[in-house]
Amino acid sequence: MQVKIKISDWDAGIPVIMLKSKTAGRLGIHPKQRLLLRTLSKKPKQIYAIVDIFEKFLKENEVAVSLEVKKVLGIKEGSKIDISIAPIPASLEYIKEKLNNRRLSEEKIKLIIQDIVDNKLSESEISLFVSAMYNPGMTFDETVSLIEAILSSGTTLSFRKRYVVDKHCIGGIPGNRTTPIVVAICASQGLTMPKSSSRAITSAAGTADVIETLTRVDLNMEEVKKVVNKTNACLVWGGGLGMVPADSKIIAIEKELKIDPEAQLLASIMAKKLAVGSKYILIDVPYGPFAKVSKKKGKALKFKFEKLGRHFGVDLKVVLTKGDSPIGNGVGPVLEMQDVLAVLDPKKQGPKDLEKKSLFLAGEIFEMTKMCRKGKGIFLAKHLLDSGQAYEKFKEIIRAQGGKLKKLELAKDSYDFIAQHTLKIKHLNNKKINSLARVLGCPLDKTTGIYLHKKVGEKVKKGEKILTLYAESKPRLGEAIRFLEKEKPVKF
Amino acid sequence: MQVKIKISDWDAGIPVIMLKSKTAGRLGIHPKQRLLLRTLSKKPKQIYAIVDIFEKFLKENEVAVSLEVKKVLGIKEGSKIDISIAPIPASLEYIKEKLNNRRLSEEKIKLIIQDIVDNKLSESEISLFVSAMYNPGMTFDETVSLIEAILSSGTTLSFRKRYVVDKHCIGGIPGNRTTPIVVAICASQGLTMPKSSSRAITSAAGTADVIETLTRVDLNMEEVKKVVNKTNACLVWGGGLGMVPADSKIIAIEKELKIDPEAQLLASIMAKKLAVGSKYILIDVPYGPFAKVSKKKGKALKFKFEKLGRHFGVDLKVVLTKGDSPIGNGVGPVLEMQDVLAVLDPKKQGPKDLEKKSLFLAGEIFEMTKMCRKGKGIFLAKHLLDSGQAYEKFKEIIRAQGGKLKKLELAKDSYDFIAQHTLKIKHLNNKKINSLARVLGCPLDKTTGIYLHKKVGEKVKKGEKILTLYAESKPRLGEAIRFLEKEKPVKF
Numbered sequence A, B: 001m002q003v004k005i006k007i008s009d010w011d012a013g014i015p016v017i018m019l020k021s022k023t024a025g026r027l028g029i030h031p032k033q034r035l036l037l038r039t040l041s042k043k044p045k046q047i048y049a050i051v052d053i054f055e056k057f058l059k060e061n062e063v064a065v066s067l068e069v070k071k072v073l074g075i076k077e078g079s080k081i082d083i084s085i086a087p088i089p090a091s092l093e094y095i096k097e098k099l100n101n102r103r104l105s106e107e108k109i110k111l112i113i114q115d116i117v118d119n120k121l122s123e124s125e126i127s128l129f130v131s132a133m134y135n136p137g138m139t140f141d142e143t144v145s146l147i148e149a150i151l152s153s154g155t156t157l158s159f160r161k162r163y164v165v166d167k168h169c170i171g172g173i174p175g176n177r178t179t180p181i182v183v184a185i186c187a188s189q190g191l192t193m194p195k196s197s198s199r200a201i202t203s204a205a206g207t208a209d210v211i212e213t214l215t216r217v218d219l220n221m222e223e224v225k226k227v228v229n230k231t232n233a234c235l236v237w238g239g240g241l242g243m244v245p246a247d248s249k250i251i252a253i254e255k256e257l258k259i260d261p262e263a264q265l266l267a268s269i270m271a272k273k274l275a276v277g278s279k280y281i282l283i284d285v286p287y288g289p290f291a292k293v294s295k296k297k298g299k300a301l302k303f304k305f306e307k308l309g310r311h312f313g314v315d316l317k318v319v320l321t322k323g324d325s326p327i328g329n330g331v332g333p334v335l336e337m338q339d340v341l342a343v344l345d346p347k348k349q350g351p352k353d354l355e356k357k358s359l360f361l362a363g364e365i366f367e368m369t370k371m372c373r374k375g376k377g378i379f380l381a382k383h384l385l386d387s388g389q390a391y392e393k394f395k396e397i398i399r400a401q402g403g404k405l406k407k408l409e410l411a412k413d414s415y416d417f418i419a420q421h422t423l424k425i426k427h428l429n430n431k432k433i434n435s436l437a438r439v440l441g442c443p444l445d446k447t448t449g450i451y452l453h454k455k456v457g458e459k460v461k462k463g464e465k466i467l468t469l470y471a472e473s474k475p476r477l478g479e480a481i482r483f484l485e486k487e488k489p490v491k492f
Helices: A019-027 A069-075 A090-100 A106-117 A125-136 A141-153 A179-188 A207-211 A220-231 A245-257 A262-275 A295-311 A333-344 A352-368 A378-388 A389-400 A428-438 A474-487 B021-027 B068-073 B092-098 B107-115 B123-134 B142-152 B178-186 B207-211 B221-231 B246-255 B262-273 B294-311 B333-344 B354-368 B377-385 B389-402 B430-440 B474-487
Strands: A002-008 A016-019 A036-037 A046-053 A060-068 A082-085 A165-170 A193-197 A233-237 A280-287 A315-322 A413-418 A448-450 A467-473 B002-012 B014-017 B032-040 B047-054 B062-068 B080-085 B165-169 B191-195 B232-239 B280-289 B315-322 B413-420 B449-452 B464-473
Touching: A016 A069, A016 B191, A019 A036, A019 A046, A019 B014, A036 A069, A036 A233, A036 A315, A046 A069, A060 A069, A069 A378, A082 A141, A082 A389, A090 A106, A090 A125, A106 A125, A106 A141, A106 A245, A125 A245, A125 A262, A125 B246, A141 A245, A141 A295, A165 A179, A165 A193, A165 A262, A165 A352, A179 A193, A179 A207, A179 A233, A179 A333, A179 A352, A179 A378, A179 A389, A193 A207, A193 A220, A193 B068, A193 B142, A207 A233, A207 B280, A207 B333, A220 A233, A220 A389, A245 A262, A245 A378, A280 A295, A280 A352, A280 B221, A295 A315, A315 B246, A333 A352, A333 A389, A333 A448, A352 A378, A378 A389, A413 A474, A428 A467, A428 A474, A448 B047, A448 B178, A467 A474, B002 B068, B002 B294, B014 B021, B014 B068, B021 B047, B032 B068, B047 B068, B062 B068, B092 B123, B107 B142, B107 B246, B123 B246, B123 B262, B142 B262, B142 B294, B165 B178, B178 B191, B178 B207, B178 B232, B178 B333, B178 B354, B178 B389, B191 B207, B191 B221, B207 B232, B207 B333, B221 B232, B221 B389, B232 B389, B280 B294, B280 B354, B280 B464, B294 B315, B315 B333, B315 B354, B333 B354, B333 B389, B354 B377, B377 B389, B413 B474, B430 B449, B430 B464, B430 B474, B464 B474
Parallel strands: A002 A060, A016 A046, A165 A280, A193 A233, A280 A315, B002 B062, B014 B047, B165 B280, B191 B232, B280 B315
Antiparallel strands: A002 A082, A016 A060, A036 A046, A036 A082, A413 A467, A448 A467, B002 B080, B014 B062, B032 B047, B032 B080, B413 B464, B449 B464
């Protein structure tokens, strides 16, 4: 079936073909279906593309294609191409095998990952893969194959440095913004730390969202190399690097489904760390009733991570940390950056819990890399923080990424939640705090969020503030107040 | 976060919001994510929409929205709206419960189905639901809840007629186009048969694709009522009726994933039959090594269907039929319609197997509705066919739907597959025949497909044709010939 290209200079990031709903309806094609597009030459060039519906500017039998299609087919506006329903990718069969609880070989996993990278699998099909990884789940060997497949489908970095280190937190704890502090401390001691982070998935902010309040984070590979060679470290958004494209696509789907199968969690973290050539990896697993995992589940994760570390020949340590309540006072991109800066700046007083946890993590890294004797890491870290060396290093990294320290504004509408009588904070529910921050506009509106004046166990006198909400509009603020009253993220 | 509406008159069929990739990237929004869109008034109107990326015609912070969004929000081009990341629908939690092998209550299933209809669940999320229905699967009670939920989320038809009948085939057999013949025979005897059919899912053609060679099939509800009241029957595309919108959306995903969980197969068929008010339902389950199900699986399906029939108080019968090889000679929309017309026209000689099976099915319906005594149904059916009454009825239905009988052209490029020596056809592999037809261009190119000159068990002399391939272009034909040689859908 032949169609005419009307628009082809549209950058969708993936190969897409847009048809009028009438054209699609007549052909029995439905949105998100995969078509095989071919040129009309004797030796046709071809590409798989996902169908979308668009009415404007198109006549019947006219289509719009994305730039990716234009590049591969070498066509221009006005040319005709042949479209047909794409054959079923073999990898879809393998996904079903996994769904039927069969063990997948290395080759099969490799093909699934390759087909994800090549856009041969649609989002629904990747979703089926995520579902199969979740239940029935994957074995250790399958997880290893997955890591290798993700790594070999992307590009890797390597630094000719002795101590390439990395830290990672499995997340779930509001305000827990230790990464910028740990990176600054470690880099100021000369360790190489090419740190890439994610944006918020279900939380109020990811490290990338927070760093973005001061500088751009969407650096490409060349820029990362430059920044790291200059400053020992970087603080960038991993999704922009395109190092592990398969992982990014799977994570996008997981983000949507809000499920995080263990095999993919392990593979995603390991692949990202191995891709930047890390030799020493510290993984923070916060546990507890309001954390992502229980202590038992955390220990099981520790076992698996460390087994994977041995398999891939890297020095990997998992620390289990208490994750019952938020860390730091701010929750939301700007509020968290303010906490980070207050901890880093020797002239200021930052949240004690955030400082303590950051020193602990940096100390662990110093001990792993033998920068100091066993048990002394935390003191070295404290020295680097108190002397202002870490703060200087942080500013250097931000400058190298094109940003600078500046006054950070908060959202204009705010609301103080006041104690009506003297009370003691019993608990702060992490998930509800995150949800409250999202109602306020996080992570899109960087200036919004929650400031926690009091932490768990603290006494609050009548009339004192418990927390302050920040939003960009009155309706948002009103909605957040209702959420606060109904869902009670703070119990006293 | 506020954005400006640039385009709003685009009919995507579902609520969609399009952003520049730069805007989306900056906000950390990814395509297919769900946003909550709200007007800026004091009592904001709101709608959930799926994100898509589009570059052309948009500046940063400008968006395009589909007509569905415009209607609900009552906005025009140039207005501003507030966008935020949508909260997670509760039904997503229930889908995960099912994935974790927990039994779902009627209420939970109802909410999942309602959220599918309301566009609160994305395609990936529906995919997760399909995956959960596939493994771990659903109980009988859950299947009943699913049917009720699908029914109550849509609209139903009812005809004030004593004998509202329906037939259904679970599919998988190429060329098996009994529906138009059975409908014509039954309607000519006065039975009411509001038949809706699907388009091809994995096969060469669905009944809707075949009927479309003569008339439009995308009738709306009002038109269906008119046609049925006038002629006793119709032959329309079910997807266009919008009777069971939840089912259509789930099927679209299944079509993509190529999986067909049993609960959904049962629910989909039952809901569609109950929605048109059928009281007598005949279900054809072809079985065999090249069919969708084995004899054992077919018997299990029969048991479940009949149990559902009793539950919903309808007279439901399942017939198991041999499904080892194609039925009729043509495979592809036009080729199959030619077979159907040859069977219906008393002056012509149609494929014997197609005629025999159609008479058997019509006869069963006559016996269920007591149109004749037990064992006599097939004779009544034969009389209606031989006398030309069924043919007249068929033409009447086609005319009532706006079409007419006409000369049907086949594709211009063809290839005869000739016996190189005398041989006997051992088997015809249904799946490979379907795949071959799709390589030729089915179901998009209606004039393409396969003509089977010989059937299983028949002798072919040297130089005689085994089959003929039809395609709209030489490259397609060449590809099909290679497929034929490599995959060997015909064994002798």
